[in-house]
Amino acid sequence: MSPSPIFQGLRPIDCDLHPMVPSMRALTPYMDEFWADQVVERNITTLDSQSWPIKAPKTIRADWRGPNGRGAETVEQLRTQVLDRFGVETGILNPLYGVQLVLNADMAVAFTRALNDWIRAEWLDKDDRLRASIVLPLQSIEASLAEIERLAPDRRFVQVLALVMGEDPLGKRQYWPIYEACERHGLTFGIHAGSAYRHPQTSVGWTSWYLEEYAANQQGFQSQLASLVTEGALVQHPKLKVVLLESGVTWLPGFLWRLQKTWKGVRFETPWVTRPPAEILRDQIRLTVQPLDAPEAEVERALGHLRSDDMLLWASDWPHWQFDGDEAIPPGLPERLLPKILRENALATYARLHEGALA
Amino acid sequence: MAKVVVAPVAELPPGERKLVEAGDKRIVVFNLGGEFFALSDRCPHQGGSLCAGLVSGHVESPEPGVYHYSRKGEMVRCPWHYWEFDIRTGKSWFDPKRVQVRQFPAQVESGAALVEGPYQAETFPVRVEDSYVVVEA
Numbered sequence: 001m002s003p004s005p006i007f008q009g010l011r012p013i014d015c016d017l018h019p020m021v022p023s024m025r026a027l028t029p030y031m032d033e034f035w036a037d038q039v040v041e042r043n044i045t046t047l048d049s050q051s052w053p054i055k056a057p058k059t060i061r062a063d064w065r066g067p068n069g070r071g072a073e074t075v076e077q078l079r080t081q082v083l084d085r086f087g088v089e090t091g092i093l094n095p096l097y098g099v100q101l102v103l104n105a106d107m108a109v110a111f112t113r114a115l116n117d118w119i120r121a122e123w124l125d126k127d128d129r130l131r132a133s134i135v136l137p138l139q140s141i142e143a144s145l146a147e148i149e150r151l152a153p154d155r156r157f158v159q160v161l162a163l164v165m166g167e168d169p170l171g172k173r174q175y176w177p178i179y180e181a182c183e184r185h186g187l188t189f190g191i192h193a194g195s196a197y198r199h200p201q202t203s204v205g206w207t208s209w210y211l212e213e214y215a216a217n218q219q220g221f222q223s224q225l226a227s228l229v230t231e232g233a234l235v236q237h238p239k240l241k242v243v244l245l246e247s248g249v250t251w252l253p254g255f256l257w258r259l260q261k262t263w264k265g266v267r268f269e270t271p272w273v274t275r276p277p278a279e280i281l282r283d284q285i286r287l288t289v290q291p292l293d294a295p296e297a298e299v300e301r302a303l304g305h306l307r308s309d310d311m312l313l314w315a316s317d318w319p320h321w322q323f324d325g326d327e328a329i330p331p332g333l334p335e336r337l338l339p340k341i342l343r344e345n346a347l348a349t350y351a352r353l354h355e356g357a358l359a
Numbered sequence: 360m361a362k363v364v365v366a367p368v369a370e371l372p373p374g375e376r377k378l379v380e381a382g383d384k385r386i387v388v389f390n391l392g393g394e395f396f397a398l399s400d401r402c403p404h405q406g407g408s409l410c411a412g413l414v415s416g417h418v419e420s421p422e423p424g425v426y427h428y429s430r431k432g433e434m435v436r437c438p439w440h441y442w443e444f445d446i447r448t449g450k451s452w453f454d455p456k457r458v459q460v461r462q463f464p465a466q467v468e469s470g471a472a473l474v475e476g477p478y479q480a481e482t483f484p485v486r487v488e489d490s491y492v493v494v495e496a
Binding site: 173231232233235236263264265266267268270271272274276 | 415426427436441442453454
């Protein structure tokens with residue numbers, strides 16, 4: 001199949017792909033005997049999270065669903081729906097399965113390790129174009145570090161992955177060993193929309209509707225950026241790149257304005273923040289462009305407020321329904337920026353993409 | 360520039376500040392351990408009165424969680440939005456090149472020199488035997 005013409009010559013890098021685990025039985029071959037038996041004996045059927053309800057239209061685009069109503073379960077689907085369709089040179093897998101929701105830390109570690117090994121065996125081993133994130137079992141920071149050390153030698157893992165609404169604000173010092181490990185191994189720190197439901201999904205309390213919750217991710221991203229800046233996590237780890245996934249984009253300039261304006265008055269609280277917060281974030285934060293959240297005619301003006309051409313990374317967000325047909329480049333992105341957004345910015349962000357086939 | 364007599368030195372002791380008016384200018388004069396510094400009383404942000412601001416020290420940090428606190432009494436914060444300015448230079452901390460409070464020369468002069476003038480008339484008599492804080496505005 002020849003790629004859709006809009007992508008020709010651009011050799012795009014897709015930074016946000018979501019393989020979906022068919023059921024817990026798919027993961028048991030990657031668990032030790034105890035946990036594999038526990039899954040069967042306790043009849044743990046699935047960890048599909050309410051952050052991405054399977055039947056919600058947004059979770060899987062209609063024409064990407066299989067006969068059972070699910071989708072994104074096989075490499076074949078990924079090839080025909082995205083990789084071959086758009087001529088993707090490299091795709092980064094960010095599995096979203098409810099392992100972050102599990103409260104028993106031992107169980108969480110067993111399930112998360114199985115998820116990462118499933119990705120390796122069922123996806124990475126089956127298509128050379130694929131790279132992946134190491135999903136972190138952040139129920140335990142020690143276990144997260146062990147998981148990074150276990151998988152980092154496999155250079156196809158290019159990033160680690162956390163949910164935007166997780167255990168604690170990510171700037172806090174207990175997370176710094178993870179950032180140090182990321183810097184040391186050349187891994188980015190990916191933060192994806194979604195909640196582990198340790199706290200209400202909004203700072204004013206629990207939501208009632210899917211719509212509220214999906215929109216609330218944006219507040220979560222803002223809070224994480226504020227935490228990463230004010231706690232000093234970014235200034236202390238200057239080589240760290242943090243990638244916001246399915247975060248939306250156009251909310252960022254307004255948020256930066258408030259953060260920076262207020263910092264001018266109260267910077268004495270956080271004297272280690274010695275540069276304007278917007279500068280720090282421009283250097284170390286990247287965002288995927290699906291969704292973008294702006295009408296076509298306003299996109300260029302909205303992006304101008306970022307004051308950087310280096311921050312945006314292309315993503316299809318497969319199989320989430322962000323666009324129809326082949327409109328995988330959000331309408332309104334300036335033509336002149338496409339080489340950067342579709343490829344060059346990703347190469348500058350993900351240190352490990354320079355290796356192997358892409359070297 | 361006109362010389363404005365601010366106060367007898369004895370009435371503006373270390374740590375104190377005083378607001379003076381010179382024509383249409385409002386100027387705040389600080390005594391930092393016996394040295395006098397005069398700044399426009401108008402914050403360059405939105406015009407808050409620096410004379411009404413909190414005076415504090417300067418805090419710096421080599422790394423998160425470490426606070427190096429020094430120069431106590433030498434930073435003034437605008438009462439409106441807490442922007443901080445170095446009393447010695449008028450420069451803001453966060454953007455010292457572009458955001459500054461206007462500075463005026465301030466020094467101590469003897470009453471004997473001042474009675475010869477020219478200086479701007481003040482509401483108190485200048486006595487030959489005393490010393491005075493003087494601002495050029």
